[in-house]
Amino acid sequence: MKKIIVIGGNGSGKTTFARQLSKQLDIPLIFIDKIYWTDNWTRADEDTANAVLKSEMQKDKWIIDGNHTSSIPERLKECDTVFYFDFSAFDCLIGSIVRVIKNYGIQRDDVGGKNNIEKFDKSKIDFFKSVLKFNKLNRAQYYQMINAVENVNFIIFRKRKQANDYLKNKKYLK
Numbered sequence: 728m729k730k731i732i733v734i735g736g737n738g739s740g741k742t743t744f745a746r747q748l749s750k751q752l753d754i755p756l757i758f759i760d761k762i763y764w765t766d767n768w769t770r771a772d773e774d775t776a777n778a779v780l781k782s783e784m785q786k787d788k789w790i791i792d793g794n795h796t797s798s799i800p801e802r803l804k805e806c807d808t809v810f811y812f813d814f815s816a817f818d819c820l821i822g823s824i825v826r827v828i829k830n831y832g833i834q835r836d837d838v839g840g841k842n843n844i845e846k847f848d849k850s851k852i853d854f855f856k857s858v859l860k861f862n863k864l865n866r867a868q869y870y871q872m873i874n875a876v877e878n879v880n881f882i883i884f885r886k887r888k889q890a891n892d893y894l895k896n897k898k899y900l901k
Contacts, residue, residue, distance in 0.1 A: 728752065728808045728880070731790040734799065734869065735812025735884075736861045737854070738822030742837050744810065744890045745792035751894065752790075757783050758837040759793025765840040768850065773797075792837070796865065799872055808880040809873055812890065813866065816859045823858050827851060 731754070733745045742758070749756035762783075763776045780798055783789060784805045791802055803809070814822075830845040873881055884890040 729788045730806045731808045732802045732806045733792045733810045736819035737858045738819040739812035739814040754788045757791045759795045761839040767842045803876045
C-alpha cells in the first residue's frame with residue numbers, strides 16, 4: 728500500500744482511521760476538506776482545488792482522506808487501495824454529532840481556510856440531514872466507481888470495530 732483513498736459517510740471515522748494508518752505506514756496524509764474548503768465554510772474554486780489535488784497525487788506515496796465525489800474517479804485511477812466506510816446513516820449521524828461536540832468552538836486541522844469553526848447552527852442541521860441522505864444518494868455510485876477499477880485492493884468497513892481491528896492487526900504493514 729502506497730497510494731490509498733479513504734471514503735465513506737461523514738462521521739464514519741474516516742479521518743481518525745486515516746490519521747492512524749498514516750502514522751503506522753509513515754505515508755503522508757492529505758485531507759480533501761483542506762483542499763476544497765476556504766475561509767468561512769466557502770467552497771474552493773473547483774479548478775484550483777483540482778490542480779492542488781492532482782499535484783498531491785503525483786507524489787510516490789499518499790493517503791487521501793475524504794469524499795468530494797467528483798474527484799473519486801481520478802483518485803481511483805492512481806490508488807492501489809480503497810478503504811470504504813459503508814456505515815449506516817444512524818452510525819454516521821452519531822459520529823457527526825460527536826465530532827461537533829468534541830471540536831465545538833475550534834477549527835479542525837483537517838479543514839482548510841480560516842474561520843471554519845465547529846458550531847451548532849442552521850448549516851449544521853442541514854449537514855446532519857445530508858449525513859442521513861448520504862447512502863441513498865451515494866452508495867450505489869461509489870460501488871459502481873470502485874468496481875469499475877481493476878488492480879485495486881478494496882476494503883469495506885461496515886462498523887467502527889472492523890476499522891479498529893484492522894489497524895490493530897497490522898498484517899498490512901508487511
